[in-house]
Structures are given as structure tokens and as C-alpha cells.
Amino acid sequence: MNIFSILLAFLAGAFGSTQATINTMIGKQASQFNMIAYVSLVQVAISLVFILFRGDFRSLSGPTWGWIGTSALLGVIIMLAVTTSINSIGSLSVYVLLILGQVILSAVVDHFGWFGVPKSPITLQKAGSISIIMIGVVLLVRS
Known part of the structure; x- marks a missing residue:
């Protein structure tokens, strides 16, 4: 790392x-x-x-x-x-939503290998991780 x-x-x-x-x-x-x-x-x-x-x-x-x-x-x-x-x-809600958008689109870009990025398919583990992030964002924004 x-x-x-x-x-x-x-x-x-x-x-x-x-x-x-x-x-x-x-x-x-x-x-x-x-x-x-x-x-x-x-x-x-x-x-x-x-x-x-x-x-x-x-x-x-x-x-x-x-x-x-x-x-x-x-x-x-x-x-x-x-x-x-x-x-x-507010700043916190904007940034967690911004990060969620980045995470989702980055997963799609990696999956299809757009813009010269090496292909990295969306796996069940990645989809689960993104779902957990989405739940956290929803809870945070609603609070």
C-alpha cells in the first residue's frame, strides 16, 4: 500500500x-x-x-x-x-453526496475500462461496499 x-x-x-x-x-x-x-x-x-x-x-x-x-x-x-x-x-451533506457520486461513477468507469483505465469488473464485494456507503449517505443526509 x-x-x-x-x-x-x-x-x-x-x-x-x-x-x-x-x-x-x-x-x-x-x-x-x-x-x-x-x-x-x-x-x-x-x-x-x-x-x-x-x-x-x-x-x-x-x-x-x-x-x-x-x-x-x-x-x-x-x-x-x-x-x-x-x-x-451544508458542506457535510454536499461532500458525502459528492463522494457517493464519485464512488458510483468510478465503479462504472473501472468496470467498462473507459478513458483508458484498466478494466476492473464490479464484483459482489464492490457492490456490497457501495451499498453500505449509500446507506451511510442516506442516514447522514436525513439527519
Whole structure:
């Protein structure tokens, strides 16, 4: 088991919920779409600094614009959905639902091997684990 990867995944989750709460606050002050534009522009600027610092210009000609556009659209939808939902159901409920959505779709992606991911069929054990997560999410959101 790779402890470093586990720690990175945990930190990504912790930072993601923190970022969403900050974005919600920004959205209340500047509107949701302005928040998305502002945050995205700063992310681009920071990313370009990293590219320039590393001298890794070949990465600028990598994936097709279709995939980039799809990912960008999904990012806007995710930011809008999360920050809008936090205002009405709270951060914890939003994030357990977000994680449930990620778990279910990740299982489907793995099962069919979409996007170049190695196929990993949904087994009875995986389906049972997802069901337990779903029950926990329902109980938490209803509380």
C-alpha cells in the first residue's frame, strides 16, 4: 500500500471541501459565475507559472481541445453545483453526496475500462461496499 498516495488523496479531499466553502463565500459576494471565472483565471495563472518554472512546454500540446473543453465544462458544473448546494444543505451533506457520486461513477468507469483505465469488473464485494456507503449517505443526509 502506498502511504504517500493515500495521504495525497486524503489531503485532496480535505482541501477540496475547504476550497468549496471558500468558493461559496466568494460566490455570495461576487455571484457564482464570477467566482468560477475568477478562481479559474487564477488557477490558469498559477499553472502557467509552474509550467514556466519547470520548462515543461511540451505539456502545452498534449490532449485534444475536445477533452480539455469537456473537462473545463465539468469543472464549471462541479463548482456551481457544490457551491450552490452548500448554501442549502451544508458542506457535510454536499461532500458525502459528492463522494457517493464519485464512488458510483468510478465503479462504472473501472468496470467498462473507459478513458483508458484498466478494466476492473464490479464484483459482489464492490457492490456490497457501495451499498453500505449509500446507506451511510442516506442516514447522514436525513439527519
